[in-house]
Amino acid sequence: MSAPAQQHNPDALVEYGFRRVIITITAVMCALLEIVDTTIVNVALTDMRGSLGATLTDVAWVITAYAIANVIVIPMTSWLSQQFGRRNYFAASIIIFTVSSFLCGNASNIWELVAFRFIQGMGGGALLVTAQTIITESYPIAKRGMAQAIYGMGVIVGPTLGPPLGGYLVDNFSWPYIFYINIPLGIIATFLTITFVKSPKYGEKLKAKQVDWWGIVFLASFIGSLQFVLEHGQQDDWFNDGLIVLLSVVSVFGFVAFIWRELVYKHPIVNLGVLKDGNLKIGTIMCFILGFGLYGSTLVIPIYTQQILGWTATDAGMLLIPGSLVTAFLMPIVGNLIQKGVPQAYLVAAGFFVFFGFTLWMHNVMTPDTGVEHLFWPLILRGIGLSLLFVPITTMALSTLKGKNIGEGAAFTGMMRQLGGSFGIALITTFITRFSQSHRVDLVANLDITKPEVQNRVNQMQQGFMAKGFSFNEALGKAYQAMDFSVMKQATVMSYMDVFLYLGIMFLCCIPVILFVKRGKNKIDPAEAMH
Template identity: 30%
Template sequence: MATNTPASTPQAPPEQAVLTPREILVAMSGLVIAMLLAMLDNMIVAPALPTIVGDLGGLDRLAWVTTAYILASTAATPIWGKLGDLYGRKGVFMSAVVIFLVGSALCGVAQDMNQLIAFRALQGLGAGGLMVGVMAIIGEMVPPRERGRYQGVMAAVMPIAMIGGPLVGGFITDNLNWRWAFYVNLPLGAVALAVIWFTLKLPRRTRAGGRASIDWSGAALLTLWITTLVLITSWGGTEYAWGSGRIIGLGVVTVLGFVAFLIVERRAVEPVMPLSVFRNANFSLAGALSFIVGFAMFGGVTFLPQFQQFVQGSSATNSGLLLMPMMISAMAVSVAGGLLITRTGRYRALPIAGGALLTAGLALMSTMELDTSRTTSALYMIVLGAGMGCLMQTTMLIAQNSVALRDMGAATGASTFLRNMGGSLGVSLLGSLYTNRLRDSLEAQGGGAAAGTEGLGSIAEVTPEVLRQMAEPVRHAFQVAVTEGIQVVFVGSAVVAAVGFVLAWFIRHVPLRGSGPAPSAPRQDDPVPVEAGAAKG
């Protein structure tokens, strides 16, 4: 610790921002809009992609419209968190919103696919600061003990984005120009900026020793190995074989870049990702759980619409609506868990219960068959959503409570980064399992299945519409293959979730900063136990 506390270290404010409940709710309205922008963007753009390709051309570069955004946002997340620690969260967060809006406007005026990809990267750069900025600001505005009162507001954003995004994107594509899929961000972003500017009140950052020392080397190395790792997970098994020279080369660069990053961070005056926070056992466990939640949740849930559309016969719009049981369950449990934490000040049971429910929900999903009804799958989704609700907010709360206030942004960025990387790896690895099982099943069934897909360049070209036009034996064979692929995906997700359930038992209870409703709640534990915990690990 001593090596990372020089004279230029930012001085943590003695207390968190003292705001009334009304002031917090008003300020959070701007934060909610910003978080909605980050979550909605890809979901609104996805339905417009076929139209975009038809207008701009460049089908071979279609994947880069999404990959460029993911690369930039993932690499930028921890950097934005650290910049907030150094220069103050309000100004840094508003800068991220402005960059996101500029990128959105430029995407709307793109004249070819190369321009669109470049502008999407700029948009992703800003998006990386939106999520981490929201969570870090809330972490500074509201003590962990009191956060449950406001947790429902943030928990409502995900179902709105998951359900509303495809609906809005589909409406824009069908009734307006695809460019409005990007322009729609501008008025929302302007409202968010205005609300944040006038209502958000946070303590000023005071620094001893003058200007901050920015860890440019660490930021560059972090960007390097994250970029190569995301490229591996995006390209491996799809664009290139896992054993190809390009994937192996990217793997070597990732390992060397990561090792160099660790060396630089140990010596940096103001490391972009302070390694000292990982000495805290609770923080490391919460980070591992964030990674596992991202892997199991995003990796598994990404493929659920495949089953709903190909096997259960739902439309793309309806498959989004059919996710409502999971989202409502996640939101309800998240709110209830937050209120429980506020009332009791205890949280250890939630990640344990969440790990058990997440594992059970994914295991139930793995039992789905051709004749599984929508009601049955909805019940399974409720269990899965309950596990998500126990874990999503609680892991962030544990991570933030495990570090000093001066490292809030870096800790939030690290936790968010781990969840994003877990989701990226989950989608890639589970996607490879799904595709291979789908192909193997079709080959094993042979006959009609092989003949029915012979004219297609790839099984990926089979859409629900194409499937409905196939002969009954071919359609049945493909539905069997999809079901078997989904079963493999959820089995893999359940195994990973089970590891998270085991890790959750090692989390220990550390008193939360901030007072509870009981008059006897101690106040002297505000910074002292956290600082000690961060130092001892």
């Protein structure tokens, strides 16, 4: 089919039957690979430190390098797939991801591993958005709600699968296997992509001198610096650190220069004009909020269960699985509701309200002694909320786009979801630290040593330590230390409670924004329903 024909016929890439099933499986597999690798390394960092002789700061770069590469490449994926052909670009990205996974597993020192993780992130970022575009264009417009539901299953379940899968592989094998597991799946996905995925043609390829090199430089400096600041800001004490200040300035200037360049250059690397679409504008904001809530809550719950409740990494990861399975189960149902004409805005509003209920419930059940039975149902509610949010938001954002604008829109939603997660993690870790200190000061102020109940508690602990063989003074010192630890633990729990309360308020405030959304084309045409 000629390029103009494909450009004017949005259904030229629609697939039916067996081919669509294979393409969908391939795209979801690739999205799942990319997202699982975002979180699977979290539980292996301690083993990496030991075997590679790295410090905690050094090993944190294993996560940071991957995240920076992800957010740099995501906005460029639509342009790159237009230049090289979608099938070629998607297959090349899978190969890059797979080969770099092998190299990560064979790294002999920490900086080799960081370098290969960056390359892996370049391939992985492309997988995420290109997979979404391939699925979206493989389904008729009326069935795109279901398409986003299928894609969303991988995106939502991925972050949850990472920690327990990583924990199992590290406990039973060794940390390189968290990378080796990608290799057979990558080979299968490459073969299926080359065999089944089509490459649309949208206009002529650019010559080297027409490529927006300055746009690429400004984008990389803006996004890369911002991601570094968000990842390392809290541990480096934010703007009291010279490097954080420098990169913040680079990010601001990179952002301004990038916007200017893309608006004036004839062949921009990122088409900002697609943001004139009202639904996409609101959809990108909602994707940012969704990333904030999804990745933020995925971060807080394992930290709380491990640091406060003393669970293992595997147990903490397993806790999230039932809620994720609920999300995966409900997503096709939500996609079906969209196909039947239920407005996306109503579903999103319901999702935000359900997520508010989840955060409020978590706020009320968190204590230093909370058990799995207290957390199970709030996390099931979280799963319901995510299913009501992801599919309608993504469908709504892309519902009024056509042709190559779908890929450009998907790049924006993917980038904003990732950045939302980065902002969420950065702000939440900062707030936990600051709130913990604030609550500790308040609790200590009320801990009057002259009160009989406080004296009795200290005496009991002192007697306990003396019974273990410590002297009178040593036992007293140990008792005060134990009291301080107990206060700090309670202060940290209170900071987690605050985080969930503020997250809930943020989601509640999003509901009025949904009223500005236009109805997308989401009702099934009887002729299309026959396929």
